């Protein structure tokens with residue numbers, strides 16, 4: 001089944017332009033691995049960007065400098081997807097089939113070897129600590145578990161890798177991207193039957209809003 005919830009156009013445009021911070025680009029790239037529709041859209045945007053760039057460059061150039069510009073274009077490095085920022089000493093021969101390639105490159109020896117911390121039905125592990133203005137986390141929510149109701153000071157992008165969850169904005173399964181911002185006050189609940197594995201990137205702490213939110217906040221740190 002192809003994803004039903006896609007990143008917004010602004011995210012796809014920024015991805016195609018290569019102007020995204022790595023944690024956000026990682027979410028988009030991982031979604032693209034699972035979503036033919038958005039792959040096609042990003043290809044279209046990249047082609048469009050190339051045409052615009054050509055037009056912009058061609059206009060003021062004399063013939064000779066056009067030649068030089070084209071030569072420079074040949075020298076330019078080809079576009080490449082975001083590269084893993086860590087050198088991986090070795091990669092598990094047995095990869096996690098549930099994790100698509102762009103993300104897999106960040107996971108070293110695989111899901112089971114990560115340094116998970118657990119609290120009440122939620123396991124999490126931090127990725128990309130070298131980007132401290134974001135929190136990039138893999139989360140495993142036990143099937144049927146409800147997360148505390150919360151909102152966000154900034155934005156939250158969540159990509160489902162396995163299982164699924166529901167909140168006030170819909171039902172999200174593998175490949176789907178949920179976007180939340182300060183206007184969203186939600187309580188995600190993992191589907192029954194299978195733990196929900198997801199990749200979540202936030203650019204500001206989230207704020208618990210339920211009756212016990214303030215009390216739980218220091219313990220949860222989600």
Ligand SMILES: [Zn+2]
Nearest residue numbers: 006035037038
């Ligand atoms: Zn998509």
